[in-house]
Every structure is written in structure tokens, then in C-alpha cells.
Amino acid sequence: MSVATASRALSGARPVSGDLQRKVREASRSLGYRRNAVASALRLQRTETVGLVLPRYTTFFLSALIESVSDGLERNDMSLVLRYSEPDAVHDRDNVESLIARRVDGIIICPPSLEASRESIEAAGAVPIVQVGRFVETDQSDSVGLDEDRATGMLIAHLIAQETRSLVIVGLDETVTADARRIRALRAAAESAQVEVSVAEVTPAVLEGGIRAGERIAARAVRSEGAGTGRASWGGPDAIVCANDDVASGVLAVLRMRGVGVPEAVQVASLLDLAPAAPGDRTITSLRHPWPEMGREAVRLLIDAGARPGDRVARRVSLAPQLVPGASTRR
Amino acid sequence: MSVATASRALSGARPVSGDLQRKVREASRSLGYRRNAVASALRLQRTETVGLVLPRYTTFFLSALIESVSDGLERNDMSLVLRYSEPDAVHDRDNVESLIARRVDGIIICPPSLEASRESIEAAGAVPIVQVGRFVETDQSDSVGLDEDRATGMLIAHLIAQETRSLVIVGLDETVTADARRIRALRAAAESAQVEVSVAEVTPAVLEGGIRAGERIAARAVRSEGAGTGRASWGGPDAIVCANDDVASGVLAVLRMRGVGVPEAVQVASLLDLAPAAPGDRTITSLRHPWPEMGREAVRLLIDAGARPGDRVARRVSLAPQLVPGASTRR
DNA sequence: CCCATTCTTGCAATCGATTACCAAAGGAGA
DNA sequence: TCTCCTTTGGTAATCGATTGCAAGAATGGG
The missing domain is CATH 3.40.50.2300 (Response regulator)
Known part of the structure; x- marks a missing residue:
């Protein structure tokens, strides 16, 4: 049988007769076949991958953000490529460029420098980009911030x-x-x-x-x-x-x-x-501070932006930190 | 001129006359050309990417580990794909499988479960894998641990x-x-x-x-x-x-x-x-606890393993936490 | 000026999955 | 029985970079 049939049997893109279906499944298992995501990405022009660029501060917040972004992506069967920037824009821009070379489907960035990171963001070009935590004013990107x-x-x-x-x-x-x-x-x-x-x-x-x-x-x-x-x-x-x-x-x-x-x-x-x-x-x-929610929201914006290509209206979401009453105050 | 020439001019894989060299560089810049890492990976059978699988604990250690791994990879022009596992092996194994589908060049894993993670590690097959922080006994993988x-x-x-x-x-x-x-x-x-x-x-x-x-x-x-x-x-x-x-x-x-x-x-x-x-x-x-060093060491082992394919001797590195004297003790 | 050697460059195949298009086969209705 | 439609399978092109092979160009020695 042809590779086309095998591909269709596994992906279900078009019906394949029950008999062949079964045979393909079986052969695939017994040969330890694993779909090559690289080839697929090349053909489909979609890597199912999102880049996350963070400043190199070791803080709890950033790990909370990483986790929530990772989690949100996983729910959409996507992967996370992580990069750290020093607090200079050059490095930052290199990161964005490198992610684009890897053809990520989108970028989430916490801009390390408010003045200098603009060009990093603009370097994204047609790739959807979401700023998170802090804003550089630009109409190229959606953003998720704190109120x-x-x-x-x-x-x-x-x-x-x-x-x-x-x-x-x-x-x-x-x-x-x-x-x-x-x-x-x-x-x-x-x-x-x-x-x-x-x-x-x-x-x-x-x-x-x-x-x-x-x-x-x-x-x-x-x-x-x-x-x-x-x-x-x-x-x-x-x-x-x-x-x-x-x-x-x-x-x-x-x-x-x-x-x-x-x-x-x-x-x-x-x-x-x-x-x-x-x-x-x-x-x-x-x-x-609602970092988990911010991560989720960033992923949502990104996936949504991917679904509506060409729509260049910059969206901004603000989330307020939540008051958690404890024993150290009355009421 | 042909794409072959352009490719050679940019990569320098084989000499190209000065004239063409210049022209290609120029055109590449003016057209905003960016090397497609996906196509390159497909052809070269190398993604320049490493997967990191961590248990979903939000702790300082893990962020230190992420940072150092990321840093070590960056020095080798490689990227980091990050995945979190719940403390069950199924999830864990899925992560490894998914990384392999993405054809990562290697995997660094902090096994969430000491009993159950063995099969995740064995699922890696021919992909070099390094355990970090904790060990599952297996001769499939190198490991970096604490003493x-x-x-x-x-x-x-x-x-x-x-x-x-x-x-x-x-x-x-x-x-x-x-x-x-x-x-x-x-x-x-x-x-x-x-x-x-x-x-x-x-x-x-x-x-x-x-x-x-x-x-x-x-x-x-x-x-x-x-x-x-x-x-x-x-x-x-x-x-x-x-x-x-x-x-x-x-x-x-x-x-x-x-x-x-x-x-x-x-x-x-x-x-x-x-x-x-x-x-x-x-x-x-x-x-x-030397998390930064552990991350660096894991990357080193991985890259080294990639350079010597077929060599299946499991290496184990132990790093001792370092005593940092402070004001709370004498001496 | 000719032949051997070295340099450049181009052609075409390759990596693996996907899919537009075509063809064959089977079924339904006239 | 014949035409038309539906279903299923195959062929070949495509995504973009890389590279083995070979043709053509340039250089050097005799």
C-alpha cells in the first residue's frame, strides 16, 4: 500500500477501509513508528510550538508563569520553547529571532526592558506575540497585565x-x-x-x-x-x-x-x-498576583490570534491581584 | 543563481566566490530571509533542541535548574523544550514520547516517580537521556545527582x-x-x-x-x-x-x-x-545545593553523548552540596 | 597552446508527512 | 444494461535546506 494510505489511516484525514485501517495500525505499532513532527511541521507550516521569553530573574512568579503557560499549551497539544534574556534588548531580540527561525506559531514575552524591548517585539513580524506582566507600548502585540x-x-x-x-x-x-x-x-x-x-x-x-x-x-x-x-x-x-x-x-x-x-x-x-x-x-x-491566570490568558490570546490571521487589533487584558484575607487583619 | 549556491554562501559549507557571496548576503538581508530551522532539521536529522521534563513542583530549585540548563544549551546554540509531569508515570511517559516525536536531540529528566518512571526513561530508545536530581536505576541513561x-x-x-x-x-x-x-x-x-x-x-x-x-x-x-x-x-x-x-x-x-x-x-x-x-x-x-552546576553538567553529558553515538556506557556524576558559612555558626 | 588540476556552480535527490488530483471500483437509479 | 455518483486507493508535488555528483571555468605547468 502507499504512504498516502498509511498517512490517512493514522490521521483519519480521509476514510480508509476497515481492513487497511487495522493493518496500518498494527504495523505502526509493531514497527514502533512515531510520527515525525519536524516533517509534519515543514509540510503544514505549523510547528505546534510556542516560544516563551523571560527575563533572567529567579523568582517564584516566573516559575508560576512558566507552569501555567506550559499547562495551557499542553491542553492544546502544543510545546513550549523557553528562552531567557539578560536585561538588555539585544539578547532579547536574538531570542525572538531565533524563535522565529524555529518557526514557532507564537511568542509570549515578558519584556525585560521597557525602553529597549520594542524592537524585539516588532522583530516578530507576522508571528503572533503576547506580552505578559509588563507592557511595551506597541500595536503589534496583545498583552496581559496586572491592574x-x-x-x-x-x-x-x-x-x-x-x-x-x-x-x-x-x-x-x-x-x-x-x-x-x-x-x-x-x-x-x-x-x-x-x-x-x-x-x-x-x-x-x-x-x-x-x-x-x-x-x-x-x-x-x-x-x-x-x-x-x-x-x-x-x-x-x-x-x-x-x-x-x-x-x-x-x-x-x-x-x-x-x-x-x-x-x-x-x-x-x-x-x-x-x-x-x-x-x-x-x-x-x-x-x-494571578500569574497562573496570566499564563492561561496569554496562551488563549495567542491561540486565538493564530485562528484569526490578519486581524491586527491589539488586545489588552488586565487582571487584578486578588485579595486573600488571612489572620493578620480583621474582617 | 541556484538555491544550492545561496545555501553555501550563507552557511559557508563550501567556498563561494567573493562576488556571489556578497550578493547573497545582501539579498538575504534585504529580503528579510530567515533560515528555516524546521527544514534544516528535517534534512540534517538534528533539531538542535533538547527536552526537559520536570515534576510539577513550584520550587526555587527547579527554576534554578531550568535556568542553568537553558543557559548551557544556549551556549551550544540549542533550544529548550520544557514539559511538566504530574507525579504519575503515564503522563511522564507521554512527555518523553512527545519529545521524541519532535525529534529532540536529547532529553533531561527529573523523574517524578522513582518506581514508575523507568519505562519513561526506557521509552527514549536511541535518544540520549540524562536524569538529574534523582535516579531511576537503569543503564539507559547518564545521570547527575547530589551527594x-x-x-x-x-x-x-x-x-x-x-x-x-x-x-x-x-x-x-x-x-x-x-x-x-x-x-x-x-x-x-x-x-x-x-x-x-x-x-x-x-x-x-x-x-x-x-x-x-x-x-x-x-x-x-x-x-x-x-x-x-x-x-x-x-x-x-x-x-x-x-x-x-x-x-x-x-x-x-x-x-x-x-x-x-x-x-x-x-x-x-x-x-x-x-x-x-x-x-x-x-x-x-x-x-x-548546586542546581546550576547540575544543569550545566546535564547539558554537558548530553552533548557529549550526542557526539559519541553508540557508546552506551551509563555515566553517573555526583555533586556535593557546598557548605556556605554564615554568621549563624562559629568558624 | 595543450593537458592536468583545482575551483565554482548547478542539478537533482533527500529528509517524512501531507494532500490535490486522478483513476478505478462499487452501488443506485433509469 | 448504462450512466452517474460515491468511496477508496495511488501518484506525484510540496514544504525549505542541504549535499553528492558532475559539468564548466579558471589556473598552472610543460
Whole structure:
């Protein structure tokens, strides 16, 4: 029989008589035949492959993103080619070029440099490309981003009650663009509720820093001795917002040691949930950044773009971090 | 001119006259020509691609491994195709099969299941495969592993001085195979130095657990009041070995709050360095697991295996975690 | 100026899967 | 029985890069 028949029997592209069908299946199994995806890709002009370009930061977020993208692709029987960029655009562009040489069906990129990555993205040409996490302004690509300001507002709303008068921000660095923006958003939300805001910078934003900051805050808080764990005996701020869970853990450890009631006397929250989505009861109220959802959404956009070639309307999806209430805040 | 000439001009496989050379280069640039890696792979029977199969744990280690593998491949102008396995062998095998269908030049796998992953590995057939991090016994594959026992010995040697009499292990769970092995190794090393060992189990092995364990230990340690931070005033163990940095951080936070001198009164160390290789002064003495090196080594083995086809001698490389002294131990 | 040698270049086949097109065979209806 | 349609199988072209072979061009020695 001809290869054409065999191909049809295996792919089912056109009917093949039951007899031959069976024979082909059998022979294929007994000979250990495996469809050659390379040849198929060449013929079909489709590799069933997507490239993912990430900046070389070793963080939990990126692994969450990789996993969710990988997962989304797998559901569509596609593969993931991964590449890392140093924070320079040249490297970045090389990665995109190389993916295109491999004829990926689409590219998902987390642009390492906001200024310089534009040309990398434009290098994609006709290949669908989705930016994720950060944006370079361009109409060449769809994008999936975070709506942090909204989430910040939700967090503040959650924290603030009648008696809330003061709030300290721990671990954000005003000289970092992204942090400055978060500080602005927190300020705006808090001050519109008559809450006084101050910033305690700590670098780097890790556990140790949280401990140091916690000690400074506790030291300043004049506290009537032995008055229990309530608000009356605590002269510190009414709320502490930390850059991330690590910092918050440090702050909490200090407060706990000193017998300061959390959340009765102070509420503590984190802007960034570092641990993988832990189920059940959380200790720290925090904003969970929806990386898994972002990955899924990026894949969806890409596959959708592949289905409608020529449609060049750039789509933008914004996902808000989700408020996950824990034991460190009231309500 | 013919495509053959153009191909030769660009690849330099065979000499082409200077004139044509220039013309081809020029035309290639102006037409935005990009070599089709798919066609090339089909013809050369080489995809310049390696598959990486990982279990779906979101941990720092795996991202470190991904990065180093990716980096090693990039240096050889190869690409990385990434796939995750659930902790079942079926899925795992599917991944290997799918990579083979894509005609990867080699596979690096961290077998999710020690019992069941054998057939996945054997499914690789003639494709070079390297196991990394864990082993399934088979002579089909090279492997790169950890030599934890050796590192444990080094850590104990580092901790133990004349006066060391007792040691507490925090955060290892005797019912977990890998943990039990670590406990055995610690016991063996410590007891041969006349040090008494006890185990304080904590699950899960995170910061909170460290804090709880620290408090239990401190509560049991009868301490003469106001006697300073030295060993004389501390009735607890001479050394505390924690499952990882998180747990150690918790323990340290507690000790610090209680004014217990570290490392004068107690030494604290961690068996597992969670943070990305932080440069400079470390707080916690710990064992750094050499994931970057393991990734590099795996790539090296793979490329080497590709260069010597037919050579079926399984090679095994063991790397010992590296002792990184910090401020939490003496010496 | 001729022949041998070296360089360039082109032709055509190859990698493996897919599919447009054609042909043969079988069945239905007139 | 004959025509028309449907079903099934084969032939050959295609995707794009690479390369063995051979023809043609250029160079050098005698």
C-alpha cells in the first residue's frame, strides 16, 4: 500500500477501509513508528510550538508563569520553547529571532526592558506575540497585565475601619519606578480615608528586612506595660503594609515576640503573595498576583490570534491581584 | 543563481566566490530571509533542541535548574523544550514520547516517580537521556545527582567543636524517605563525635514551623536571667540544624528576640539554601545545593553523548552540596 | 597552446508527512 | 444494461535546506 494510505489511516484525514485501517495500525505499532513532527511541521507550516521569553530573574512568579503557560499549551497539544534574556534588548531580540527561525506559531514575552524591548517585539513580524506582566507600548502585540492600582484600593478598603488613623509601608523603595507607583496608589487610597501614611524603606525586601523594620516600629511605639494585646496598649501604627510575604513574616515575628496583638492592635498585610497558592487558612492577608491566570490568558490570546490571521487589533487584558484575607487583619 | 549556491554562501559549507557571496548576503538581508530551522532539521536529522521534563513542583530549585540548563544549551546554540509531569508515570511517559516525536536531540529528566518512571526513561530508545536530581536505576541513561551524605558530613564537621554536646534537628520528617536518610546521615556524623542528637519534627518546613520549634526549644532551655548572651546562660542545645533556610530564619528570629546569642550560645545551620545564590555576607550557614552546576553538567553529558553515538556506557556524576558559612555558626 | 588540476556552480535527490488530483471500483437509479 | 455518483486507493508535488555528483571555468605547468 502507499504512504498516502498509511498517512490517512493514522490521521483519519480521509476514510480508509476497515481492513487497511487495522493493518496500518498494527504495523505502526509493531514497527514502533512515531510520527515525525519536524516533517509534519515543514509540510503544514505549523510547528505546534510556542516560544516563551523571560527575563533572567529567579523568582517564584516566573516559575508560576512558566507552569501555567506550559499547562495551557499542553491542553492544546502544543510545546513550549523557553528562552531567557539578560536585561538588555539585544539578547532579547536574538531570542525572538531565533524563535522565529524555529518557526514557532507564537511568542509570549515578558519584556525585560521597557525602553529597549520594542524592537524585539516588532522583530516578530507576522508571528503572533503576547506580552505578559509588563507592557511595551506597541500595536503589534496583545498583552496581559496586572491592574495593581485596583488591587491596592481593595486592600486599603479591607484594612481601613473607623479607628484607623495611621499606616506604615514597609519594604518599598521609592527610587524604584514600580514601587513608587505602588506607594502613590496606597497613599491615594489611604489619604482619601483620612489615614496618615509613612514609608519605612527596607532593602532588600526579605525576611531580615522585615525583622529590622518591625523592631524599629515597635521601638517607637510607646506601650503601656502589661496592658494586654489590644489597641489601647499599642502606640504604633494601626496598619502595616509590607512589600511581600517575606517582609510581613519578619514584621509579624517581631510583633508576636513583643506580645503585640495582631490583628487587634495592628493589622498587617502584604502586597505580594510569594508562596505558591497555599490552600486553607492563611496567616498573612495579602494580594495574590494571578500569574497562573496570566499564563492561561496569554496562551488563549495567542491561540486565538493564530485562528484569526490578519486581524491586527491589539488586545489588552488586565487582571487584578486578588485579595486573600488571612489572620493578620480583621474582617 | 541556484538555491544550492545561496545555501553555501550563507552557511559557508563550501567556498563561494567573493562576488556571489556578497550578493547573497545582501539579498538575504534585504529580503528579510530567515533560515528555516524546521527544514534544516528535517534534512540534517538534528533539531538542535533538547527536552526537559520536570515534576510539577513550584520550587526555587527547579527554576534554578531550568535556568542553568537553558543557559548551557544556549551556549551550544540549542533550544529548550520544557514539559511538566504530574507525579504519575503515564503522563511522564507521554512527555518523553512527545519529545521524541519532535525529534529532540536529547532529553533531561527529573523523574517524578522513582518506581514508575523507568519505562519513561526506557521509552527514549536511541535518544540520549540524562536524569538529574534523582535516579531511576537503569543503564539507559547518564545521570547527575547530589551527594548529600558527604555534604552532611561536612556540615557536622563545621558545627562541631570541643564543647558541642547536643544537637537538635528541626523540620525533617522521619516518615519521608529522603528526610529519613538525611537524619540518618546527621546522626551518624554527629554521634561519632559523641554529640547527642534529637529530632524536632515540624511540618510543613516553613518559617512558621521554625518559629514554633524555636519557641519550644527556648522554653525548654532553662536560662539564668540576665546572664548575657553566652553559652553559660543557655540551657538549650549547642547546635540546631534546620531543614532549610526558612525554618532556620524562624528559629533565628525567636532566639534573637529572646536575646540568645547566635552563634555564641547556639549555632544554627540549614541543610538547604533556598534563596538564589546571594552574594556577600550570609546570615545563615547552609548547604547550597548546586542546581546550576547540575544543569550545566546535564547539558554537558548530553552533548557529549550526542557526539559519541553508540557508546552506551551509563555515566553517573555526583555533586556535593557546598557548605556556605554564615554568621549563624562559629568558624 | 595543450593537458592536468583545482575551483565554482548547478542539478537533482533527500529528509517524512501531507494532500490535490486522478483513476478505478462499487452501488443506485433509469 | 448504462450512466452517474460515491468511496477508496495511488501518484506525484510540496514544504525549505542541504549535499553528492558532475559539468564548466579558471589556473598552472610543460
